[in-house]
Amino acid sequence: MAEDPESVALLAEEAEQRPRPGCNRLVTLLPVVALLSLAFFFTPHTKSLRGNEAGAVQLSLLLFEPVDGGIERACRGADQNDNNPSHFVVTSASDLASCQLLCLEYGGCQGVEFHSGNGRCELWIRPDGIQASRSFSPAECYRRVGILEPVDGGVDRACRGGSTSDNNPSNYEIREAQSFEDCQRECLIAAECRGIEFSAGRCEIWTRPEGIQASISLSGFQCYRATSTANTETTTATSTLTSLTTVTATSLTTSATATSVTASATTSATSILATTPSPDAISFRGVDGGIDRVCRGANENDNDPSHFEVFDVDDLEACKDLCRVTTACVGIESIGRRCEIWTRLDGIQASREVAGYQCLEAVMFAPVDGGQNRACRGNAPGDNLPEYYQIATAFSMEDCQQQCEANSTTCTGVEFSGNRCEIWNRAIWTSIALDGFQCFRYVSRVQMTFLTEVLASTWDITGGVDVECRGADPEDDSPGYYSLVEASSLQRCQDRCLALTICKGIEYRRGHCELWTRPGGIQATKPLADSVCLQRPGSSPPGAVQTKYVAHYMPWFLGFDNGYDHFCQGNAHYESYLGVYDLNNRDIIRQQLDLMKNSSIDGLWIDYQLASWNDVIDVIMEETAIRGMGVAIVMDSVTNPNIFIDAAQKMVEWTSLSHYYRHNGIPVVPIFQTPDINFQAFPFEAYYMVRRESNPPAWANGSYPWVTPSLNSLDLYYQQDHSLSSFAIGAAFRGFRDCYSDRTLITPFLQMMGPTLDLASKFQPEFVQVITWNDYSEGTMIEPSWVCPRNLCLSACAQNVQNCLTTAACDSGFDPLDCSKPYGNFSGPVDPQCNSNAIASADDDLRLLAEHIRAEAEGTLQLDYGALSTFTGLVTETEGWYYRTSEEIMMVK
Numbered sequence: 001m002a003e004d005p006e007s008v009a010l011l012a013e014e015a016e017q018r019p020r021p022g023c024n025r026l027v028t029l030l031p032v033v034a035l036l037s038l039a040f041f042f043t044p045h046t047k048s049l050r051g052n053e054a055g056a057v058q059l060s061l062l063l064f065e066p067v068d069g070g071i072e073r074a075c076r077g078a079d080q081n082d083n084n085p086s087h088f089v090v091t092s093a094s095d096l097a098s099c100q101l102l103c104l105e106y107g108g109c110q111g112v113e114f115h116s117g118n119g120r121c122e123l124w125i126r127p128d129g130i131q132a133s134r135s136f137s138p139a140e141c142y143r144r145v146g147i148l149e150p151v152d153g154g155v156d157r158a159c160r161g162g163s164t165s166d167n168n169p170s171n172y173e174i175r176e177a178q179s180f181e182d183c184q185r186e187c188l189i190a191a192e193c194r195g196i197e198f199s200a201g202r203c204e205i206w207t208r209p210e211g212i213q214a215s216i217s218l219s220g221f222q223c224y225r226a227t228s229t230a231n232t233e234t235t236t237a238t239s240t241l242t243s244l245t246t247v248t249a250t251s252l253t254t255s256a257t258a259t260s261v262t263a264s265a266t267t268s269a270t271s272i273l274a275t276t277p278s279p280d281a282i283s284f285r286g287v288d289g290g291i292d293r294v295c296r297g298a299n300e301n302d303n304d305p306s307h308f309e310v311f312d313v314d315d316l317e318a319c320k321d322l323c324r325v326t327t328a329c330v331g332i333e334s335i336g337r338r339c340e341i342w343t344r345l346d347g348i349q350a351s352r353e354v355a356g357y358q359c360l361e362a363v364m365f366a367p368v369d370g371g372q373n374r375a376c377r378g379n380a381p382g383d384n385l386p387e388y389y390q391i392a393t394a395f396s397m398e399d400c401q402q403q404c405e406a407n408s409t410t411c412t413g414v415e416f417s418g419n420r421c422e423i424w425n426r427a428i429w430t431s432i433a434l435d436g437f438q439c440f441r442y443v444s445r446v447q448m449t450f451l452t453e454v455l456a457s458t459w460d461i462t463g464g465v466d467v468e469c470r471g472a473d474p475e476d477d478s479p480g481y482y483s484l485v486e487a488s489s490l491q492r493c494q495d496r497c498l499a500l501t502i503c504k505g506i507e508y509r510r511g512h513c514e515l516w517t518r519p520g521g522i523q524a525t526k527p528l529a530d531s532v533c534l535q536r537p538g539s540s541p542p543g544a545v546q547t548k549y550v551a552h553y554m555p556w557f558l559g560f561d562n563g564y565d566h567f568c569q570g571n572a573h574y575e576s577y578l579g580v581y582d583l584n585n586r587d588i589i590r591q592q593l594d595l596m597k598n599s600s601i602d603g604l605w606i607d608y609q610l611a612s613w614n615d616v617i618d619v620i621m622e623e624t625a626i627r628g629m630g631v632a633i634v635m636d637s638v639t640n641p642n643i644f645i646d647a648a649q650k651m652v653e654w655t656s657l658s659h660y661y662r663h664n665g666i667p668v669v670p671i672f673q674t675p676d677i678n679f680q681a682f683p684f685e686a687y688y689m690v691r692r693e694s695n696p697p698a699w700a701n702g703s704y705p706w707v708t709p710s711l712n713s714l715d716l717y718y719q720q721d722h723s724l725s726s727f728a729i730g731a732a733f734r735g736f737r738d739c740y741s742d743r744t745l746i747t748p749f750l751q752m753m754g755p756t757l758d759l760a761s762k763f764q765p766e767f768v769q770v771i772t773w774n775d776y777s778e779g780t781m782i783e784p785s786w787v788c789p790r791n792l793c794l795s796a797c798a799q800n801v802q803n804c805l806t807t808a809a810c811d812s813g814f815d816p817l818d819c820s821k822p823y824g825n826f827s828g829p830v831d832p833q834c835n836s837n838a839i840a841s842a843d844d845d846l847r848l849l850a851e852h853i854r855a856e857a858e859g860t861l862q863l864d865y866g867a868l869s870t871f872t873g874l875v876t877e878t879e880g881w882y883y884r885t886s887e888e889i890m891m892v893k
Contacts, residue, residue, distance in 0.1 A: 061191055062226040064100055064111070064142040067133045074136035074685065075113040077126050081134075083681065085698050087126040090725045092119040096140060097188040099123075101181065103144055111143040118664040136685050138665065148184060148196065148224040151215045158218040159197040159225075161208050170208075177203035180222055187226070195225035282324045284360035285408035287331065288351045295333040295342055295359040296350040298511075307344040312337050316358065323362055330445050331361040346510045347446035365401055365440040366448055368413070374431040376415040376424060376439040379464030381432045394421035397438055404442050413441040427466045427529075450510055450530055453490035459534040462505070463525030469507040469516055469533040470524040477526075480518075483762055486721045487513035490532075496721070497536055500764050501545055501859075505535040517762065545856050547730070547764050548602040548630065549849070550661075551773040551782070555606055555616045557583045567776065568797035572739045572807045573818070574776050577784040577826060577842050580797065583616045586623070592773070592783070593623050599850035600857070603630030603661065605670055605769055609639045611646060617654075625659050632661040634670040637677040644680045651682055663687050663727050663766065670704060670729075670769075673697070687726050692717060702726030707733050707771050707780060709749040711759060718763040728765035732756040733772075734845050737779030737818060739810040748779070748812055750820060753845050757852045758863050770849065779818075782849060784842035786822045787831055820844065 067073055076082050089106070093099040096114045099121035103109040110129040113122040117138050124130050133141045151157055161171050173190070177183040183203035187193040194211040197204040199221045206212050212225040287293060296302050313319050319339035323329035330347045333340040335357045342348055351359045368374055377383050394400035397414075400421035404411040407423060415422040417437040431439045443451065454465060462469065470476050487493035493513035497503040504521040507514040509531040516522055525533050557567070559582035567580040581588045596604075603624060606617055617633075624631050633654055637643050654660060655667040662668060669686045671677075679699055681688075690696050692703040702725055705717045714731060722728040735750035760768045772780045793804035807814070819834035827841040841847075855861040 062193065062228075063104070063144065063146040063148070063188060065145050067111070067130055067141040067143050070140050070142055072135060072137045072139065073133040073141040074139040075111060075122065075124055075130045075141040076132040076134055077128070078131055080132045081681070081683075082132065084126075085701075088113070088122040088124045091121050091123065092724055093121040094119060096142075097185045100142065100144075100188050101185055104148065104184065109144060111141070114140050114142075115664065116140070120664075144229065146226050146228050148187070149227050151195070151212055151223040151225050154222055154224055156217060156219050156221060157215040157223040158199075158221045159195060159204065159206060159212045159223040160214040160216060162210065162213050164214050164216050166214065172197070172204040172206045172208070175203040175205055176201065193226060195223070198222045281364050282320075282362050283364070283405060284320055284323075284332070285363050285405070287348050287359040287361050289409075290358050290360050292353055292355050292357060293351040293359040294354045294357045295331060295340065295348045296352060297344050298346070298349055300350045300352040302350065308333070308340040308342045311339045311341060313339040320360075329362055331359070334358050334360070347444060361444050363408070363442060363444050364448070365404075365414070365442055368428055368431045368439040368441055371438055371440055373433060373435050373437060374439040375417075375434040375437040376413060376422065376428045377430045377432055378426060379429045379461075381430060383429075383464075388426045389415070389422040389424045392421045392423055393419050395419060397440075401440070401442075408442075411442050413439070413443075415439050427464075429465050446510060447530060450490075450532075454532050457490060457494070457534060459494065459505075459537055462522055462533040462535055465532050466527060466529050467525035467533050468528040468531045469505065469514065469522045470526050471518055471520065471522070473524050474526040476524065478518075482507070482514040482516045482518070483718070485513050485515055485719045485763075488721070492721065494534070496723075499723075501543060502762075502764075503536060505533065507531065507533050545764055547760070547766065547768055547856070548661075549600065549732070549768045549770055549853050550603050550605050550630065550632070551596060551601050551770045552634065552775075553604040553606050553620075553773045554775050555583055555613045555620065556609075557581055557774070558612070558616065559584055568804060572805050572810055573737055573779055573788060574781065574785045574821070575788050576774070576776070576781075577786075583619075586619055589616075589619055589623055593620075593627055593629065595784075595846070596773070597627050597629060599846050600853040601629075601770065601849075603632075603659075604773070605632045605634050605661075607634045607636050607672065608647065609636045609643065611650075614650060621654065621657060625657065628659070630659050630661045631657070632668050632670060634672055636672040637674045638672065641674065641676040641678050644678060644682070648680070648682055652684065655682075655684060655686070661767075668767075671700075689726065689729060702729075704729035704767075704769060705731040707731070707736050707778075709736070709746065709752075711752075711755055714756065714759055718759070718765070722765075727767075728763065730760035730763065730765040730768035732760055732768050732770050732849070733780055734782060734820075735779070738812055739777060739779070739805070739807070741805065741809045741811060744812040745778075748816060750816060750818060753782075753848055757849065761852070761856055761861060761863060782845045784826070784846060786825060786842045787818055789824045 067075060074083075075088075077084060077087050091102060093102060093114065096112075096116070099112045099114040102121060103112050103123050106123050106125075108125045108127075109123045110126060111124045113124065114120070115138055130141065130143045151159060158167075159172075160166050161168060175183070175186045177186060177198065178201065180198045183196050183198040186203050186205055187196045190205050190207070192207045193205050194208055195206040197206065206225075212223065215223045287295060294303075295308070297304060297307050311319075311322060313322060314337065316334045319332050319334045319341075322339060323332050323341055326341055326343070328343040329341050330344060331342045333342065348359065348361055368376060375384075376389075378385070378388055392400070392403050394403060394416060397416045400414045400416040400423075403421060404414045404423050410425045411423055412426060413424045413428040415424070415437060417434075428439065428441050441448075441451070451465070454461070468477075469482070471478065471481055485493075485496055487496055487508070490508050493506050493508045493515075496513065497506050497515050500515055500517070502517045503515045504518060505516045507516065509528075512531075522533060522535060567576075578588060578591065583589060604620065606620060608617065621631060631654075633647075633651060635643055635647065640646065651669075655669075660667055667684065667686045669682070669688050671688060671690045673679075673690050679688075679697065681699070687701045688699060689702045689704050690700040692705045696703050702722055703717075705714055708714060708731075718728065718730070720728075732753065733756055734753045735748070736746065737748040737750065738745050757768075770782060772778075772782070774781045774783045776785070788807065791806045791808050793806055797804045814833070817831050817834050819830045819836055819838065820840060821830065821844070822828045822840045822842060823831045828839060830836055830838050830840050852861065
């Protein structure tokens with residue numbers, strides 16, 4: 001059997017021989033497979049730092065320096081209070097070194113802030129860098145001071161010391177590394193690292209005090225030295241293009257570069273596709289035939305300018321050459337001198353007919369399991385059906401590959417031995433050892449990334465690659481079996497499944513992640529190109545549901561001394577089981593909290609608008625602490641745009657309480673914002689979570705959904721990957737039935753408690769906000785209550801308020817009728833106008849909530865996902881429909 005190519009290369013270096021002659025040029029692509037998936041920007045790395053458990057890791061001082069000691073410091077801009085969200089990009093990483101590695105890969109990154117508790121990784125991109133910090137645990141802050149720059153081009157170079165003959169073993173330490181990225185991480189955790197040399201499976205950490213001063217040519221090796229950022233300059237398009245004699249250096253865009261695109265999406269694309277294949281290893285195949293086609297993204301109408309960058313070149317071949325040296329290039333669109341270099345993360349997925357244009361996808365031959373002495377197979381070593389390939393005669397591997405390229409629309413790879421060429425038409429998933437054979441996949445860069453991600457996964461593959469998940473049989477694909485969510489990578493899709501106790505497995509393809517929650521699991525698959533179905537490992541126990549159900553609480557019921565009471569001038573449809581109550585009475589608060597506690601509600605999110613409510617909130621804080629319930633303050637600017645300024649001192653006091661809600665140790669501050677809100681950050685670290693709307697403010701860490709008639713709108717919120725920046729907050733509510741005399745915010749809708757609870761449990765967010773406990777003005781309360789008889793003025797109101805509001809004054813009227821609550825009593829028949837014999841109780845909504853929470857905690861919750869998937873809501877939601885003003889709630893300061 002022939003020697004392994006990587007071993008040959010390693011021996012060549014040790015003996016300081018010239019690179020081996022006669023090797024197939026495509027073998028140098030082998031490191032690509034390992035590098036592709038591990039460089040993805042938004043995927044937390046799984047490899048742990050050595051010494052992490054003991055907390056004794058020294059980091060490279062040539063690449064990052066600690067800011068004010070680094071440990072227990074949060075990064076800041078111009079001063080310790082400058083934490084503008086525009087200063088950084090938030091992602092996640094498994095450890096500090098992984099976070100720093102992301103910074104090295106991210107253009108413009110000046111340093112990092114890393115939180116070990118939750119993996120939060122802030123890549124600081126502020127042009128003036130990190131100039132200050134403040135004490136905060138468990139954050140760490142490091143300023144970037146260096147880069148790993150290529151030595152003599154970096155690729156196909158082996159490092160040397162003072163001269164090309166200086167390869168003294170004392171110059172470096174040898175570490176194992178499966179990818180170039182792993183080798184970079186080893187440098188990051190070595191305090192004296194001066195640079196690295198990487199070849200397949202081997203990483204040299206250079207510690208020579210004078211650093212790396214020379215290199216030699218050696219195929220398959222990479223050499224990079226650590227150097228100060230002050231000594232480096234940005235490489236422009238002109239410098240790159242001058243090396244291509246077939247390309248002119250005139251760009252049709254501003255600040256163009258040949259290796260990156262100015263759009264923000266390109267950084268991610270560059271990271272995931274970061275590789276250094278030989279330019280002549282890249283070939284091209286037509287998209288939908290290629291001729292008279294223009295390239296498109298997700299569909300034929302998707303021509304977003306961020307998908308590509310435009311260059312002026314001599315001809316089609318020059319456009320191809322430019323793509324070959326652009327690491328993020330996934331394909332080209334060409335006509336005349338115009339060249340579009342496509343860098344869209346998910347590749348070119350569509351095209352449309354336009355005469356004269358060509359749309360071509362970048363493809364390559366990638367070795368399967370090393371390529372040499374390997375025979376191709378399908379999903380398993382014994383999977384070699386004759387219909388998988390066509391047999392042709394070829395006199396070399398290059399000849400065999402050219403025949404594959406001639407059938408580029410169907411060819412997926414080749415197997416070559418002697419004069420026999422197998423042109424495969426289905427995915428080559430694996431191979432077997434067989435002397436004299438060679439096996440290569442024919443894939444695009446996007447396909448290569450997908451295959452690499454799957455190869456790196458430890459989850460069980462159901463039915464192999466190129467399949468989608470199914471239930472009992474290949475046609476069983478009910479939408480109720482899974483939740484469609486956002487996930488930037490296969491690893492992220494798996495992470496979201498692991499965070500969901502009811503998840504059985506995933507279906508994944510680029511830009512598509514399904515979390516399968518079918519009780520019977522995944523039992524079948526169906527063919528689908530570039531898709532994979534994976535079973536959740538049985539070794540990963542789901543654990544307990546961590547969702548906290550919290551009641552949105554209104555503390556504004558302060559009696560008649562303030563000249564106003566919501567029961568009389570802001571409500572007419574409903575009456576509380578406690579009557580017209582005054583929260584200055586501590587016993588009322590105690591009764592409410594006891595009822596919540598007995599109903600398995602974890603705590604309260606208290607609406608806060610005015611300082612006059614402080615005394616009541618202080619009582620609530622005391623009573624919730626006694627009962628072991630949590631609290632958070634919802635900053636509501638509806639009556640006071642300066643609420644952040646006015647409440648700052650009190651919020652310091654409240655958030656310091658041990659039972660105030662926190663996420664990873666940081667206080668949670670929900671915000672019910674209005675357009676005129678004057679946001680001023682509190683003098684402490686906080687998660688600012690705003691009410692969900694189309695354009696959240698830049699200072700917000702995340703959002704939460706509010707009452708909506710659209711279940712689809714809620715579903716879209718849950719699909720988002722909130723954990724990358726903060727966390728998910730769900731919503732559960734009975735509906736909305738307001739009573740304002742001069743307007744109706746939206747057509748009333750009811751019967752939403754069950755569906756919203758079921759949908760929340762399908763995604764299991766960190767919090768589910770029950771909206772609301774006691775907002776009688778808008779009919780969202782779950783506090784036990786009943787429907788008031790028509791035109792009745794409550795007795796307490798009749799005694800204290802002139803022009804008492806009754807149902808006749810409600811602009812919303814009576815349509816639809818509320819037939820879910822008793823009429824005029826705690827229990828009994830519903831509204832006579834319902835024409836129903838139904839008997840209801842004032843606490844039906846609360847009992848439904850309590851039963852749901854308990855069943856979820858006990859693992860006995862039965863969800864009808866099929867019915868849930870068809871429930872879209874009762875009325876159509878108008879964007880921005882929910883907007884309260886001070887006049888609408890008629891609050892007197």
